[in-house]
Amino acid sequence: AQSVTQPDIHITVSEGASLELRCNYSYGATPYLFWYVQSPGQGLQLLLKYFSGDTLVQGIKGFEAEFKRSQSSFNLRKPSVHWSDAAEYFCAVADGSGNTGKLIFGQGTTLQVKP
């Protein structure tokens, strides 16, 4: 069965520092992968997605993620974190063949940004 693991439940970084949030997935074929962000009191907003092609994906708000098949990972990165990036981040993989719209989510990582 497909699964997604986000090993870090909570991460704290200083404003201006770099960020990497980890995501590992379990899926036999090429996965469709996503990163969503949930700001306090808000719904989920798509940051970026990977379907195929270039393994380095650029997203909104200065985020990027790299798909590494050999490591079954899809880590999210940002070179310089802003206070407004404090939120909960979810990695997800599309269920099945990828065309059902059903998503399997990781547990989430809460990002705290120190001034």
Added chain:
Amino acid sequence: DADVTQTPRNRITKTGKRIMLECSQTKGHDRMYWYRQDPGLGLRLIYYSFDVKDINKGEISDGYSVSRQAQAKFSLSLESAIPNQTALYFCATSVPGGSEAFFGQGTRLTVV
């Protein structure tokens, strides 16, 4: 206005009460979903619908039912609410053949 709208945004109800959470969308998408978010568990799929006549159970459907009243409306019901159904509930939509989901702002439900 939001493309995917959930009502109410917050609700406190008592154990044993019936409650309905509503979702409407203006995106014109055929597919709609209900997810539940619990701390440390991420989001889990409760029910999904590919069109008005097609309703399917998700990972955690026990204790829930749904109704797809129209292409744009998808309601989630708790027939007899229990405290462990306290959670944040999200409605989402997608297009056929697409994997990306578009989420509402969520309904925070507390069962006391």
